[in-house]
Amino acid sequence: MKTTISKVSNFVGQEVTIGAWLANKRSSGKIAFLQLRDGTGFIQGVVVKEEVEEDVFAKARAITQETSLWVTGTVREDDRSPFGYELAVKNIEVIHESVDYPITPKEHGVEFLMDHRHLWLRSKRQHAIMKIRNEIIRSTYQFFNDNGFVKVDPPILTGTSAEGGSELFHTKYFDDDAYLSQSGQLYLEAAAMALGRVFSFGPTFRAEKSKTKRHLIEFWMIEPEAAFVEHDESLEIQEQYVSFIVQSVLKNCKLELNTLGRDLSKLENIKAPFPRITYDEAIEILKKKGINDIEWGEDFGAPHEVAIAEEFDKPVFITHYPAKIKAFYMKPDPKRPEVVLCADLIAPEGYGEIIGGSQRIDDLELMQKRYEEHHLTGGSYEWYLDLRKYGSVPHSGFGLGLERTVAWITGAEHVRETIPFPRLLNRLYP
Amino acid sequence: MKTTISKVSNFVGQEVTIGAWLANKRSSGKIAFLQLRDGTGFIQGVVVKEEVEEDVFAKARAITQETSLWVTGTVREDDRSPFGYELAVKNIEVIHESVDYPITPKEHGVEFLMDHRHLWLRSKRQHAIMKIRNEIIRSTYQFFNDNGFVKVDPPILTGTSAEGGSELFHTKYFDDDAYLSQSGQLYLEAAAMALGRVFSFGPTFRAEKSKTKRHLIEFWMIEPEAAFVEHDESLEIQEQYVSFIVQSVLKNCKLELNTLGRDLSKLENIKAPFPRITYDEAIEILKKKGINDIEWGEDFGAPHEVAIAEEFDKPVFITHYPAKIKAFYMKPDPKRPEVVLCADLIAPEGYGEIIGGSQRIDDLELMQKRYEEHHLTGGSYEWYLDLRKYGSVPHSGFGLGLERTVAWITGAEHVRETIPFPRLLNRLYP
Ligand SMILES: [Mg+2]
Ligand SMILES: [Mg+2]
Numbered sequence: 005m006k007t008t009i010s011k012v013s014n015f016v017g018q019e020v021t022i023g024a025w026l027a028n029k030r031s032s033g034k035i036a037f038l039q040l041r042d043g044t045g046f047i048q049g050v051v052v053k054e055e056v057e058e059d060v061f062a063k064a065r066a067i068t069q070e071t072s073l074w075v076t077g078t079v080r081e082d083d084r085s086p087f088g089y090e091l092a093v094k095n096i097e098v099i100h101e102s103v104d105y106p107i108t109p110k111e112h113g114v115e116f117l118m119d120h121r122h123l124w125l126r127s128k129r130q131h132a133i134m135k136i137r138n139e140i141i142r143s144t145y146q147f148f149n150d151n152g153f154v155k156v157d158p159p160i161l162t163g164t165s166a167e168g169g170s171e172l173f174h175t176k177y178f179d180d181d182a183y184l185s186q187s188g189q190l191y192l193e194a195a196a197m198a199l200g201r202v203f204s205f206g207p208t209f210r211a212e213k214s215k216t217k218r219h220l221i222e223f224w225m226i227e228p229e230a231a232f233v234e235h236d237e238s239l240e241i242q243e244q245y246v247s248f249i250v251q252s253v254l255k256n257c258k259l260e261l262n263t264l265g266r267d268l269s270k271l272e273n274i275k276a277p278f279p280r281i282t283y284d285e286a287i288e289i290l291k292k293k294g295i296n297d298i299e300w301g302e303d304f305g306a307p308h309e310v311a312i313a314e315e316f317d318k319p320v321f322i323t324h325y326p327a328k329i330k331a332f333y334m335k336p337d338p339k340r341p342e343v344v345l346c347a348d349l350i351a352p353e354g355y356g357e358i359i360g361g362s363q364r365i366d367d368l369e370l371m372q373k374r375y376e377e378h379h380l381t382g383g384s385y386e387w388y389l390d391l392r393k394y395g396s397v398p399h400s401g402f403g404l405g406l407e408r409t410v411a412w413i414t415g416a417e418h419v420r421e422t423i424p425f426p427r428l429l430n431r432l433y434p
Numbered sequence: 435m436k437t438t439i440s441k442v443s444n445f446v447g448q449e450v451t452i453g454a455w456l457a458n459k460r461s462s463g464k465i466a467f468l469q470l471r472d473g474t475g476f477i478q479g480v481v482v483k484e485e486v487e488e489d490v491f492a493k494a495r496a497i498t499q500e501t502s503l504w505v506t507g508t509v510r511e512d513d514r515s516p517f518g519y520e521l522a523v524k525n526i527e528v529i530h531e532s533v534d535y536p537i538t539p540k541e542h543g544v545e546f547l548m549d550h551r552h553l554w555l556r557s558k559r560q561h562a563i564m565k566i567r568n569e570i571i572r573s574t575y576q577f578f579n580d581n582g583f584v585k586v587d588p589p590i591l592t593g594t595s596a597e598g599g600s601e602l603f604h605t606k607y608f609d610d611d612a613y614l615s616q617s618g619q620l621y622l623e624a625a626a627m628a629l630g631r632v633f634s635f636g637p638t639f640r641a642e643k644s645k646t647k648r649h650l651i652e653f654w655m656i657e658p659e660a661a662f663v664e665h666d667e668s669l670e671i672q673e674q675y676v677s678f679i680v681q682s683v684l685k686n687c688k689l690e691l692n693t694l695g696r697d698l699s700k701l702e703n704i705k706a707p708f709p710r711i712t713y714d715e716a717i718e719i720l721k722k723k724g725i726n727d728i729e730w731g732e733d734f735g736a737p738h739e740v741a742i743a744e745e746f747d748k749p750v751f752i753t754h755y756p757a758k759i760k761a762f763y764m765k766p767d768p769k770r771p772e773v774v775l776c777a778d779l780i781a782p783e784g785y786g787e788i789i790g791g792s793q794r795i796d797d798l799e800l801m802q803k804r805y806e807e808h809h810l811t812g813g814s815y816e817w818y819l820d821l822r823k824y825g826s827v828p829h830s831g832f833g834l835g836l837e838r839t840v841a842w843i844t845g846a847e848h849v850r851e852t853i854p855f856p857r858l859l860n861r862l863y864p
Contacts (some may be wrong), residue, residue: 008630010582023662025627025825043630043661044582100826122621122817123824125628134629138584145575152440152474154568159602159855160590160637161652163862173591173605174616177862178643184605191552191855194864197455198555199436199564200473207590209634213608222591222605231473232453280784314777321488355507366530387552388863393456394553396530425589425621432593432607434624434817 010044012079012089019094022047025102026067026130028067030108036064038077038093045259046128049075049091054280056094063083063096070126086262087360116365121425122434130234133421136253141205143252144226147245150205153228154201156195158188160209161382171212184209188317189401190333190388193364195286197391203228204310210305215429217418218306218356229401235335235345235363238400239321242349242359243276245404246319250274252411266415270353273317280321281344284311302328306356313350319358323347332361332374345400361402368392440474441578442509442519445560449646451506452477455556456497457530458539468523470505475689476558479505479521483763488522493526500532500556516692539834544850551855552864562690563851566683567840571635573682574656577675578633583658586625586632588618590639593814601642613817614639619831620763620818622659623794626829627821630731633658645859647848648786650837650855665775665793668830669751672789673706673836674778676749680704696845698822700783704746710751713773716742734757734778743780749788751777762804764792775830785842791832798822 007020027046028039039048051064067073077093107123117124124130148155161175163181173184173430188204195202208225228241252270253261256385261268281289287300290314298308304322313320324343334344346362365371372390375381410422426434435449457476462519462801466481481494483680496502507523535563537553547554551653579587591612603614618634625632638655658671683691691698711719718728719742728738732751743750754773757766776792795801801822805811840852850856855864 023827043584043626044630052805072827099828102824105824120817120820122624123820125625131628134586134625135738139585141585142579145572149572152438154473154565155571156854157637157654159652159857161639161857161862164726167537172595173607173612175603175605177603177643180862182603182862188795191864194552195555195564195854196473198473199607207587209591211608222589224587249561306724342738345462345546384863387550388555390550394535395500396534397453398529424586426751427591429608432591432612433814 008044009040009042009047011321012047012091013182015079015080016089017079019078020078020091021074022372023099024073024075025126026069026071026073026125026348029130029149031065036061038064038067038075039075040150041131042127045087046131046251047087047089047091049093051093053098055092060096062092063098063385064093067096067098068102068105069108070123072099072102072107074099076305080215082305086259094303097282097369102286118420118426118431125424128263131422132257133410133414134259135260135426136420139253139257139419140249140406140410140413142204144247146250146252148228149199151180151241153201153203154195154199154232156192156204157179157202157206158185158191158195160185162206163351164428169225171210173209173211186210187225187403187404188227189229190385191401192227192390193391196401197395197397200232201223201228201230211379213429216306218408218411220419220423221311221422223419225403227401227403229399231397231399233400234398235323235400237325237346238361238363238402239280240276240349242321242347242361242402243278243319246278246349246359246409247274247276248265249361249409250413261351263416266413270317271413276317278321278349280317280323280347281317282324283322283326284324286322291313301326301328309350309356310354313352313354313356317352319349319351321347326337330362331401332378332380333371334363336370347402351408353410353415355408357405358408359404359410363398363400366392366396366398369431437476438474438791439470439472441653442477442521445509446511446519447509449506449508450521451504452521453529454503454505456499456501456503457556457558458499459497464703466491467820468494468497468505468655470521471556474668475517476561477517477519477553478515479507479523481523481526485522486570490524493528494523497526497528498532499537499538500553501533502529502532503527504529506788515550516689519564521666522682527625534666545832547863549863555854558693558772558854560851561751562687562693563846564838565690566687566844566856567770567852569687569834570679570840570843573618573679574635574675577678577680578658581671583629583633583660584621586629586630586634587616587623587664588625588634588635590615594765598768601640603639612645614705616640617740617833618813619657619659619833620655622657623818623821623829626659627825627827630662631660632659637798646736647850648838648841650849650853650856650858653691653849654836655833656836657831657833659829661827661829663830664828665777667832668791668793668832669710669777670806672751672777672791672832673708673749676708676779677706678787680843681837691844694844696843704749706715708751708776708779709752711742711751712754713756714754716752724767731756731758736848739778739780739786740784743786745781747782749779749781753777761791762808762810763794763801765795766800776831781838783842783845785838787835788838789832789834791830792832793828796822796826797830798826
């Protein structure tokens with residue numbers, strides 16, 4: 005019976021054949037332990053000299069790292085392994101011999117591993133991170149589908165950008181000029197007026213000369229937007245969503261979290277509701293902690309966010325930022341117009357901001373004023389004003405950065421490990 | 435009780451309040467029929483003069499198209515409407531009045547509608563198409579998640595492209611040059627060697643000067659890739675997948691299909707297995723139909739594909755194309771090396787090719803030969819050879835174009851209606 009490692013629990017005591025690669029090996033004169041991987045998982049194959057044909061044991065001792073094989077054997081329960089099963093190998097058929105595989109069990113430098121990212125993905129740690137990334141993606145769709153959000157794909161190629169100019173990638177679009185989108189939000193607002201609750205999930209591009217452990221040039225973002233939803237309800241959706249993905253990973257990726265040595269207690273605690281503090285309170289917290297390099301009206305840097313997050317064991321919402329340091333479309337607090345109805349969600353354990361969101365301006369006159377202030381009038385975003393002309397409604401939305409969220413949940417030090425083929429300041433290969 | 439139109443079936447006989455827009459209106463001196471939409475659906479609100487406060491009836495008669503409202507009323511079953519429910523309106527609160535909404539119930543030209551795409555999406559027909567697109571996306575994730583495929587996001591920005599040069603969008607990547615990806619396949623092959631079965635689902639870019647009803651400059655593609663899967667098994671995955679999405683739409687989007695007037699019998703028939711013919715047989719079919727403008731060795735154009743599809747009432751696989759008209763990485767048929775182990779899947783009813791796929795070359799020497807033939811040696815795809823050096827295995831994959839599939843399932847004449855904000859040769863706005 006051909007099967008995969010992920011399904012061996014269905015075949016205890018039975019003989020199965022698995023297409024696999026040799027991840028690692030230990031052997032003596034009498035026994036060989038083969039660490040096998042097939043993409044769905046890792047399992048130990050045990051080859052006992054006395055129990056197999058002579059050439060099978062010889063093959064087991066000779067096969068090299070990353071050689072591809074058909075392995076036939078009997079599935080056994082094995083309490084000592086975290087996986088719970090092993091394979092009593094009876095036969096080995098080499099598909100293709102791997103000679104001098106570059107990534108050996110010894111230590112390699114990061115640049116070397118990044119140059120070999122197409123192979124590095126095969127390692128147990130990278131495999132675990134990619135499986136958790138997949139579970140975050142899967143549970144994201146489940147959450148938004150179950151809550152009546154419609155997937156909407158805003159365009160990547162746009163005529164111009166309403167936010168930031170220097171950080172845009174430019175391309176010729178036949179005789180026109182186009183830019184790679186940094187956010188689909190404005191389009192999603194239009195879609196929310198048509199479909200009620202919508203979300204996008206796609207790649208985003210920032211030509212930012214940042215070289216930090218939290219920045220990628222190309223990253224994936226989830227951007228939900230909902231009509232008739234005001235600021236407070238939006239925060240509830242956000243905390244429900246983040247709780248849901250964390251609990252889904254805990255439930256469905258136990259093995260991978262263990263592979264990564266992640267502290268599960270830290271994740272188990274991530275359940276809605278999340279604490280909420282205002283920007284003003286955040287400034288107070290920083291002052292109390294002796295951090296004085298920030299004044300009311302200035303934006304937080306990563307160190308400020310980390311210092312604030314230290315005070316909480318769940319993600320924390322920082323709300324009501326000064327209007328002048330936030331995006332032009334955010335709705336002023338009616339009770340205090342110098343701040344806006346917005347929130348950043350800061351992950352615990354130093355992983356920084358994972359969500360930015362706000363209620364949007366729904367008043368045409370105010371939006372026209374913002375257009376003048378930001379020199380947007382007459383440009384590629386004239387259509388966006390129409391959303392305030394024709395049946396404007398209160399609405400809110402937010403954006404979650406996938407890779408920062410993967411980094412937090414997996415405990416990865418650097419976002420470069422959280423995406424299959426990272427694009428960094430100095431890296432466009434492989 | 436605040437609710438949405440999608441949930442009124444839970445509130446029959448009860449009073450609810452819905453945030454909505456006025457899509458359309460008919461009224462006499464005694465009664466007004468309000469076609470209401472809230473993004474989740476459409477419902478008729480009935481305002482009877484004698485049953486409401488005087489100002490409510492006056493408001494109902496006066497409100498203009500696309501005005502946003504809070505509507506309060508009692509949910510009633512209504513057998514005459516395809517939706518099955520209506521609202522006996524008791525109160526109306528205008529949120530924001532819409533003046534001179536540009537898209538009236540009269541006919542508009544396509545360019546006018548495309549210029550107002552951000553508003554056109556609110557119409558019943560566009561709403562239905564977007565909901566079906568969403569269901570195709572949702573069921574795609576369900577299918578691949580349930581079948582052990584891991585979502586992998588290949589990079590959009592790449593150092594060069596192994597296929598086609600002139601159709602690439604170029605951008606400066608700091609001091610380097612980058613191109614927008616036309617396919618993540620090569621990266622997905624690397625990921626399949628790490629994760630077994632993988633799929634991507636993201637935007638794709640072709641700077642192609644085509645102006646047909648089947649071409650978009652920016653479109654979304656699903657690209658699955660599986661290790662240890664040979665050509666025949668790949669075809670089975672493809673037909674299972676396509677059947678699954680069609681049956682999911684039939685099950686979950688009945689109302690939307692009816693809104694579009696789609697012939698359901700044509701879709702009900704779409705169940706695996708699908709017919710399979712070789713390229714040679716396809717040429718024969720064309721000859722028999724009197725279509726003689728094609729010789730063995732030439733690729734099919736859209737008219738050929740349509741003529742072949744006419745012979746079948748399900749999607750049809752055309753397999754074993756001549757190697758020289760297909761991509762460099764496709765595996766030659768061992769029994770007949772002038773053709774490759776590939777298939778295009780042609781949709782019925784004239785919708786053309788929706789899938790292209792193949793088994794991939796797994797032999798290093800043959801791949802090196804192809805690199806020389808295609809001048810790929812020493813370039814940005816050196817890493818791709820490593821997949822044949824270190825534990826090469828048989829593997830196959832395919833790509834499905836989302837928008838063509840949406841066009842087929844919804845019966846849309848032109849792909850421009852199948853994506854929220856289409857990018858066409860002359861269109862980068864809105
Ligand atoms: Mg921030
Ligand atoms: Mg074709």
